[in-house]
Structures are given as structure tokens and as C-alpha cells.
Amino acid sequence: MQRKGWFFISALSVAVFLSGCNSDEGVGGEGSGSGDEQGEIEIFSWWTGAGEEDGLLALIDYFEEEYPELTVNNAAVAGGAGTNAKAVLATRMQGNDPPSTFQVHAGEELIQTWVAADMMEPLNDFYEENELMDKFPEELIEMVSSEGTIYSVPMNIHRSNVVFYNLSVFEENGLEPPTSLEELLEVAEVLDAAGVTPIALGDQEPWTATHLFENILLAELGPDAYNSLWQGELSFEDPSVVHAAEVFGELLDYVNTDHASRNWQDSAQLVGEGEAAMINMGDWAHGYFLNDLNLAVNEDYGYFPFPGTEGSFNVVSDTFGLPSGVSNPDEVKEFLGVLATPEAQDIFNPLKGGIPARVDADESNYDVYGQSAIEDFRNGALTPSLAHGSAMSEGYLTQANQAVNIFVTQRDVDRFLSSLENARSE
Numbered sequence: 001m002q003r004k005g006w007f008f009i010s011a012l013s014v015a016v017f018l019s020g021c022n023s024d025e026g027v028g029g030e031g032s033g034s035g036d037e038q039g040e041i042e043i044f045s046w047w048t049g050a051g052e053e054d055g056l057l058a059l060i061d062y063f064e065e066e067y068p069e070l071t072v073n074n075a076a077v078a079g080g081a082g083t084n085a086k087a088v089l090a091t092r093m094q095g096n097d098p099p100s101t102f103q104v105h106a107g108e109e110l111i112q113t114w115v116a117a118d119m120m121e122p123l124n125d126f127y128e129e130n131e132l133m134d135k136f137p138e139e140l141i142e143m144v145s146s147e148g149t150i151y152s153v154p155m156n157i158h159r160s161n162v163v164f165y166n167l168s169v170f171e172e173n174g175l176e177p178p179t180s181l182e183e184l185l186e187v188a189e190v191l192d193a194a195g196v197t198p199i200a201l202g203d204q205e206p207w208t209a210t211h212l213f214e215n216i217l218l219a220e221l222g223p224d225a226y227n228s229l230w231q232g233e234l235s236f237e238d239p240s241v242v243h244a245a246e247v248f249g250e251l252l253d254y255v256n257t258d259h260a261s262r263n264w265q266d267s268a269q270l271v272g273e274g275e276a277a278m279i280n281m282g283d284w285a286h287g288y289f290l291n292d293l294n295l296a297v298n299e300d301y302g303y304f305p306f307p308g309t310e311g312s313f314n315v316v317s318d319t320f321g322l323p324s325g326v327s328n329p330d331e332v333k334e335f336l337g338v339l340a341t342p343e344a345q346d347i348f349n350p351l352k353g354g355i356p357a358r359v360d361a362d363e364s365n366y367d368v369y370g371q372s373a374i375e376d377f378r379n380g381a382l383t384p385s386l387a388h389g390s391a392m393s394e395g396y397l398t399q400a401n402q403a404v405n406i407f408v409t410q411r412d413v414d415r416f417l418s419s420l421e422n423a424r425s426e
């Protein structure tokens with residue numbers, strides 16, 4: 001069973017960028033941030049793109065209708081997957097200026113970064129009062145907990161191991177969705193020979209290449225060994241990991257040449273517009289296709305599990321907690337209480353492209369993609385995303401992103417894998 005123990009990974013150090021942070025000084029005092037004025041909730045996230053922002057604004061509207069006496073300050077910082085936002089957040093947390101609440105991935109990003117630094121308030125009473133204990137999958141509550149104390153509230157579930165593809169391009173080239181890494185390479189070769197970019201990548205921010213690599217690992221290793229790798233029980237020297245790195249290198253031969261100057265949206269756009277055939281991106285890309293490019297799922301673009309990972313669901317979950325030191329914790333809890341409702345989750349997630357974290361949300365609010373993702377999440381072997389902060393600490397991920405970035409240009413498998421192995425102990 002893959003649904004347990006994801007986050008019991010070695011006691012890794014708190015993120016590098018927090019190294020100067022002293023939790024005794026940084027927490028517990030009266031917050032001084034603009035976000036903790038009485039009557040105001042400052043929501044900090046990196047949801048500024050199409051789909052993401054649509055979901056966030058709809059959530060804010062809903063909250064303000066429910067609580068007209070409270071106002072929301074939307075403090076979103078642009079930069080895909082939080083590259084910029086996380087840096088701003090770290091500075092603010094260190095300066096005892098926490099936002100009222102902030103987007104944080106379930107798993108190690110929450111636990112090893114913020115909980116380990118003693119900067120989050122326990123939410124067990126909040127869960128009891130709002131009768132939430134059985135409203136989220138148990139495994140998800142485990143991911144936002146440390147030693148039985150719960151620290152955040154999940155807003156959504158995104159799937160990392162999904163590929164979106166341009167239907168016309170596949171049809172014109174007589175192709176079917178590949179179901180294994182070998183088939184993926186074959187399909188890529190056919191497309192390449194036909195003059196179409198097989199795989200879109202936008203690794204201006206290197207996490208997108210890490211995202212691709214994590215799914216190649218999942219395909220090559222299967223969910224059990226994938227989990228063992230992050231739990232330190234499988235070495236990066238294992239032949240299956242070496243093979244995954246080799247396949248990664250081969251697939252990189254099929255990406256757009258300008259990948260380093262594109263972000264995830266720009267690269268997804270290549271698929272939406274038929275200039276590239278496929279993209280492995282979290283299903284926030286579904287929200288982007290719908291809300292920005294006005295495309296229709298199963299008419300303009302289709303989706304399939306990342307080849308070789310059918311039956312697994314590589315989980316990304318955005319959550320919100322209560323930082324220590326905010327001056328209006330009860331008001332912040334009102335916001336958390338709203339985002340935990342099925343109504344709020346069903347307003348936010350169809351726009352954002354993912355699925356609700358709650359087990360009792362109303363499936364009829366979701367389109368064909370969302371319904372299939374809900375089904376796959378329920379039945380799949382759940383695995384934690386590396387690129388999106390669940391599998392390993394923020395410090396490890398920073399180093400993994402650097403190693404991936406170097407690999408993308410140098411393609412040195414040995415160097416790549418030893419960097420990933422060595423980063424475990426740093």
C-alpha cells in the first residue's frame with residue numbers, strides 16, 4: 001500500500017533559505033504584517049496565472065459573501081510553482097511579518113520548513129470544531145500533520161502524472177496515447193520525423209523539468225520503489241533509477257529548442273496551439289487551457305496518465321495554515337473554515353483544473369477530466385510529488401532542481417544521480 005509513510009523521510013534540515021531563521025525570535029509575538037490587521041485576511045499564494053487566479057478570485061468572492069465584515073487582501077506573487085513567492089514568504093516569516101495564511105504544499109514543504117521551524121499553529125481543535133476529521137482522506141491529513149498535530153487545511157488535489165496532448169496533432173499523425181515509456185519514445189520519434197515538436201517543456205524555472213523526471217521515475221520504478229527512493233531505502237545508483245535518468249535524457253531530445261526561455265504556461269500554449277504535441281504538467285494546465293486559451297477538453301486537447309504510471313496518482317496538494325504570530329487568528333480561522341467547505345472547494349477547483357481535497361464534494365461540478373481524476377485519485381496508488389514539495393524537504397528540492405537544470409544541458413547521468421544522492425545528506 002502506497003498510502004502511508006510518504007513523509008517519514010529522514011529528518012532533513014529545514015530549507016536552506018531558512019537557515020538564518022531563529023524561531024524563538026520569529027514567532028509568537030504580535031504580528032506586524034499588513035495582512036494581520038483586524039478585519040483583514042491576507043492570503044498569500046502564487047496563483048496569478050489563468051485558471052489559478054480565476055479559482056482564487058472566485059474563492060475570495062465566496063468568502064466575502066459569507067463574511068461581509070471581513071476583507072481579503074490578495075497577496076499573490078507571480079512565478080510558477082512558487083519560485084518567487086516562496087522567497088518573499090521566507091523573508092516575511094523571518095522578519096516576523098507573516099501573512100494571515102499562505103499556500104503551502106502538503107508534506108515535507110509544510111512539515112520540514114514551517115512546522116520544524118515552529119512557525120505554525122496547531123489546528124486539531126479547529127478540525128474537531130469544524131467536523132473535518134473524516135472529510136479529507138486520512139493520508140492527506142497525515143501529510144499535513146506531524147506527530148499527531150495537524151497544521152494546515154487542504155484546498156485541492158492536483159495530479160502530477162498526467163499528459164495533455166493536442167488531439168488534432170495526434171490524429172493527423174495517426175497516433176494513439178502511449179502507455180509505456182517505450183511507446184512514449186516511439187510516439188515522440190514519429191512526431192519528430194513529421195516535423196512536430198513532440199514534447200513541450202518550459203524550464204525557465206527548473207521545476208518543470210524536475211516534474212517530468214519525477215514521472216519518469218514513477219513509470220520506471222512503480223509506486224513502491226518510487227516511495228522507497230524518497231524514503232532513503234532505494235539508492236540513486238539502483239539500475240532502475242539509472243535507466244530512468246537515461247530515458248529522461250532521451251526524452252529531452254524531443255523538447256522544444258527554446259524550452260529554457262519559456263515558463264509552464266508558455267510551453268502549455270505550444271500544445272494548445274498545435275505547435276507541440278504533448279506536455280507533462282500538473283492539471284493546473286487544464287485550468288489554463290480552459291480559462292486562458294478557451295480550449296475544450298476532448299475536442300481540442302485530451303489527456304492520459306503519464307505513460308507507465310497508470311494506476312498511480314502522483315499527488316500535489318495546496319494547503320493553508322495559520323502562521324504563528326498573526327494578530328487575528330480567529331478571523332483567519334473563519335477563512336480556513338470557509339475554504340474547507342465542500343461549497344468553496346467546488347467553486348475553486350473546477351476553475352483551477354484540479355479536484356477537491358474533501359471526500360464529499362459534489363462530482364457533478366466537475367467536467368469529464370475532473371471526474372476521471374476524482375475516480376483515479378480514489379482508486380490509485382498515491383505517491384508524493386518531488387517537484388511540488390511533498391516528497392522531500394525544500395532544501396533537498398532546491399538542490400534537486402539545480403541538478404536537473406545541469407542535467408538538461410550536460411546529460412551526464414552519473415553526475416546527475418550522485419548529486420541527487422549527495423543532496424540527501426546535506
Ligand code: BGC
Pocket residue numbers: 046052079080081082158282284316317318388
Ligand atoms: C501548485 C499549483 C500551481 C502550480 C503552478 C504548483 O506547485 O501546487 O497550485 O497551479 O504550481 O503555478
